[in-house]
Amino acid sequence: MVNLLLSLNNFDENWCYNILKNIIKEDYKVLIVPFSYDEKWLSNESDWSKAFNSKDGTHYEEIVSPFLAYGIDENNIKWINQFTDTIDLMKEKIKDTDIIFFTGGYPDKMMQRFKKYDLINELENFKGIMIGTSAGAMVQISEFHITKDSDYKRYLYCKGLNIIKDFDIEVHFENKELQNLSILRCLKEKKKVVYSISNDGAILVIDGQIYVLGDAEKWDIPKCYY
Numbered sequence: 001m002v003n004l005l006l007s008l009n010n011f012d013e014n015w016c017y018n019i020l021k022n023i024i025k026e027d028y029k030v031l032i033v034p035f036s037y038d039e040k041w042l043s044n045e046s047d048w049s050k051a052f053n054s055k056d057g058t059h060y061e062e063i064v065s066p067f068l069a070y071g072i073d074e075n076n077i078k079w080i081n082q083f084t085d086t087i088d089l090m091k092e093k094i095k096d097t098d099i100i101f102f103t104g105g106y107p108d109k110m111m112q113r114f115k116k117y118d119l120i121n122e123l124e125n126f127k128g129i130m131i132g133t134s135a136g137a138m139v140q141i142s143e144f145h146i147t148k149d150s151d152y153k154r155y156l157y158c159k160g161l162n163i164i165k166d167f168d169i170e171v172h173f174e175n176k177e178l179q180n181l182s183i184l185r186c187l188k189e190k191k192k193v194v195y196s197i198s199n200d201g202a203i204l205v206i207d208g209q210i211y212v213l214g215d216a217e218k219w220d221i222p223k224c225y226y
Helices: 014-020 045-052 060-068 087-095 107-116 120-124 177-190
Strands: 002-006 030-033 077-079 099-102 129-133 143-146 156-159 167-171 193-206 209-219
Touching (some): 002 167, 014 193, 014 209, 030 060, 087 120, 107 120, 107 143, 107 156, 143 167, 143 177, 167 177, 177 193
Parallel strands (some): 002 129, 030 077, 030 099, 099 129
Antiparallel strands (some): 193 209
């Protein structure tokens, strides 16, 4: 299995393209899973179409364009639409794809929807390439932390997919004091490595082997925390 953890949908840029072009093949099928939204702006089929419709969806191009850079045909990029797809169809789409892509947004809401649509088992047993930006990266961690910000009023831990167990991540890293303190707290309380990922960085995991791409950094556990 391959996991790609990002902060933005920019995995077609020079800092990672030459590595990923050997992994993302032009004949691969892609499945977009946009489960990370807030109900305030996406609560029905009309909202979904306005966001992701291929003709004029506000988020369509930013999600799809990186895959096109790897030669993937737009017809091979499918979506899960929870307003029209049955649970059985969602599961079939997961089984019939090479790449799953999780959008950014709210990781806890994404996990709630995975459970609501009974997709946890299918996702945790997926053997292809799993790509996620921001929240979509966080949910690939078995237990991830959320740093306090405008959307989350306090620091907290959440259960993610039981896929990556050995480390945690801090996305959109800008070396801010609050982010640094959050990383240190995670190191102390969970005693596992944390990788900070800037908006031009990523962590790539191939069958358990970890690679740091672009502007990302490993934070080890201080000896005093053991």
